[in-house]
Amino acid sequence: MAWIEPLTRHDRLGSPVLLRIAKEADAASLILHVEACDRESSFLSRESGESTATLLEERNLIRRYAEADNALFLLAEQQGKLVGTLTYTGWRLKRMRHTGRFGMSIRKTHWNQGIGGILLDAMIAWARSNGVTRKIGLEVQHVNERAIALYQTRGFVPEGRLHREMRIEGEWVDVILMSLWLDEPPV
Numbered sequence: 001m002a003w004i005e006p007l008t009r010h011d012r013l014g015s016p017v018l019l020r021i022a023k024e025a026d027a028a029s030l031i032l033h034v035e036a037c038d039r040e041s042s043f044l045s046r047e048s049g050e051s052t053a054t055l056l057e058e059r060n061l062i063r064r065y066a067e068a069d070n071a072l073f074l075l076a077e078q079q080g081k082l083v084g085t086l087t088y089t090g091w092r093l094k095r096m097r098h099t100g101r102f103g104m105s106i107r108k109t110h111w112n113q114g115i116g117g118i119l120l121d122a123m124i125a126w127a128r129s130n131g132v133t134r135k136i137g138l139e140v141q142h143v144n145e146r147a148i149a150l151y152q153t154r155g156f157v158p159e160g161r162l163h164r165e166m167r168i169e170g171e172w173v174d175v176i177l178m179s180l181w182l183d184e185p186p187v
């Protein structure tokens, strides 16, 4: 069971941000959030309109995250509105359960207000204490300077590069793999 208690933090402007685990009743607003983020940013994998999750699929997804001991589906809300999400997916096989990937997206109106950092810090604290996770991975487009800068402030380091992994509006985009080791980093 991946659980953290709801937490209140404050963004750069001093406004409260509520962090809590997604529940099945959030499915409809999560579908809208994903559609909006896909529209607002080219830094995600999907183009606008490519998200196809039904309400039932989204509910099942949320339940699977809540049941796994190495997965986390975290929401950030401001004034009762969903403004950001972070999902960490730990791998299922025993040899790789200690690691996985996360992704995050914040509504464009709320970029650069510290919410991404707040979500990251909560995930790292959860990972340190869940008894399973030892290494956190992510994939980021090489052009996503804001995200790369943010991940570096939390100790993530580049571990590899997939050349021309994406093609966005006619341009090749590389994907950088970054990792954070919760114990000693390998030499």
Ligand SMILES: CC(C)(COP(=O)(O)OP(=O)(O)OC[C@H]1O[C@@H](n2cnc3c(N)ncnc32)[C@H](O)[C@@H]1OP(=O)(O)O)[C@@H](O)C(=O)NCCC(=O)NCCS
Residues within 6 Å of the ligand: 041, 043, 044, 103, 104, 105, 106, 107, 110, 111, 112, 113, 114, 115, 116, 117, 118, 139, 140, 141, 144, 145, 146, 147, 149, 150, 153
């Ligand atoms: C990337 C994202 C999650 C970051 O969240 P956020 O709430 O905007 O980030 P924060 O405000 O916590 O931190 C951003 C940091 O990057 C810095 N930054 C912003 N633009 C930057 C740029 N062009 N170059 C370098 N650093 C930059 C900010 O100054 C801030 O650093 P600081 O805390 O030291 O001042 C969010 O912008 C987002 O959802 N973007 C669209 C989707 C996306 O890219 N998801 C990640 C895919 S890997």
